[in-house]
Amino acid sequence: MPSAHTEVQVRPGTEGDLDVLTEIYNHYVRETTITFDTAVLTTEERRPWLLSHPEDGPYRLMVATAADSQEILGYATSSPYRTKPAYRTSVETTVYVAPDSGRRGVGTLLYGALFEALAGEDLHRAYAGIAQPNEASRRLHACFGFRHVGTHREVGRKFGRYWDVAWYEKDLRRAPRG
Template sequence: MHPVIRPAAPGDADAIARIYNHYVADTCVTFETEEVFAAEMAQRITDTLEMPLPWLVAEADGAIAGYAYAAKWKGRCAYRYSVETTVYLDPMCTGRGLGLPLYAALIDAVKTLGMRAAIGGIALPNAPSITLHERLGFRKVGHFEQVGFKQDRWIDVGYWQRLL
């Protein structure tokens, strides 16, 4: 499957929130615990694009099948060339080869902006996300034990980094 990858717009917020809220409610891959409504998601998209950092969507079969975006790694000025990268797929679209081209497009977009480092945080265990990051040249650089508590359990977080 060859997705159409394009910049996100606030009008994509309903579909993006639907995808994200699955991960909020049913998984530990995000540490958010409350549903994110479309208006809040539209504001997040707008804020990201105004930084300016990329927020991309992948369309497959005429619908948004996933999204990826970059955020500032930290607020201090010296970190300005580092971003945290994130990718989410509609749970009905995983395993179809959409994540790799979407995440690769995000990496290309942050390189174009002159970023030096991309950092991906992964709630562990999560073999598919680790595989995706490592296929794109990320390497594990850190592991924090039991830093999140969700779904009645403690969760480790690993960090993968790719120098651009």
């Protein structure tokens, strides 16, 4: 397990990361309401997701690794907000940190790298849905300028109960409209 002082590097995700990224994601499927998937996924089921995040463009996958061991500590993505063409300048962002890597600033480093990578893209807004309660995620998003825009009440059912999802948005424009 990395220490709190482990140097962390952030880089684009690659196909070689897929097994570990799937393990991290499946932890959240099994143990939490952070994702509303209810069944674990195989690496092959996750492959299309990974391939939909190239090294350039608006849909990115950034991976944090421990500098000394290259152990994957987490990942962040930007994905299509919705599939209809008019939504193409909006993305949905998310962060998943390995269970033993929380509270070390990994999520902050990942989001910083993700938003830096997206800075040159033709994007207008980023959105994040946060299953409630999740104070750590709310704080992370607030640090990056996301603001609460509404809550879908009891929108997902997992572990035998209904959960709310709070929605946050962030302006990605580099300059005000003229």
